[in-house]
Amino acid sequence: FMMVSIMYGILTWIPSYLVTEKGFSFVKMGFVAAMPFVGGFIGSIFGGWISDKIFGRRRKPTMIFTALATIVMMVVMIHVPQSTAMVAGALFMVGLLLNIGWPAFTAYPMGVVDRKNYPIAISLVNSGGNLGGFVSPMAAGYLLDKTGQFSSVFTYFGICAVIGLVLLLIIDEPK
Numbered sequence: 001f002m003m004v005s006i007m008y009g010i011l012t013w014i015p016s017y018l019v020t021e022k023g024f025s026f027v028k029m030g031f032v033a034a035m036p037f038v039g040g041f042i043g044s045i046f047g048g049w050i051s052d053k054i055f056g057r058r059r060k061p062t063m064i065f066t067a068l069a070t071i072v073m074m075v076v077m078i079h080v081p082q083s084t085a086m087v088a089g090a091l092f093m094v095g096l097l098l099n100i101g102w103p104a105f106t107a108y109p110m111g112v113v114d115r116k117n118y119p120i121a122i123s124l125v126n127s128g129g130n131l132g133g134f135v136s137p138m139a140a141g142y143l144l145d146k147t148g149q150f151s152s153v154f155t156y157f158g159i160c161a162v163i164g165l166v167l168l169l170i171i172d173e174p175k
Contacts, residue, residue, distance in 0.1 A: 009139075010157070066099070067101070074158035110174075
């Protein structure tokens with residue numbers, strides 16, 4: 001729920017942020033708004049490799065790294081300078097770091113349940129994610145309406161990452 005809230009929030013609110021807050025043209029916005037997903041492509045592949053090869057198929061370390069890195073990147077997004085290159089680079093890093101642990105959120109249930117129960121376990125994970133994707137754009141829009149500041153939206157995403165991190169720290173690593 002928490003991590004998908006961030007991803008869907010970025011998907012839905014970054015274009016508006018780039019046009020209204022950063023003053024980008026629509027063409028420039030389109031290019032820069034794609035950066036989290038370019039970074040995410042690389043991060044997902046790299047994160048899966050790290051989880052399998054370095055952490056011996058343990059999923060929790062990359063999930064924790066992703067939550068921590070996302071907290072940091074939301075602070076960066078609040079303070080990113082008015083530069084196309086800096087904004088694009090920051091968004092690329094958001095996508096890269098958010099997605100290093102992304103494969104682990106899907107793979108985690110495989111270590112917790114048997115083959116017979118995996119479809120139910122992954123459907124619960126996906127349902128929680130879909131609920132986060134449903135709530136996040138509305139919550140971000142509400143915050144933006146109330147504050148008029150995109151920093152409140154990035155703060156919300158950061159708080160989602162903090163809550164996600166706390167939850168990750170209390171779950172058991174599958175054996």
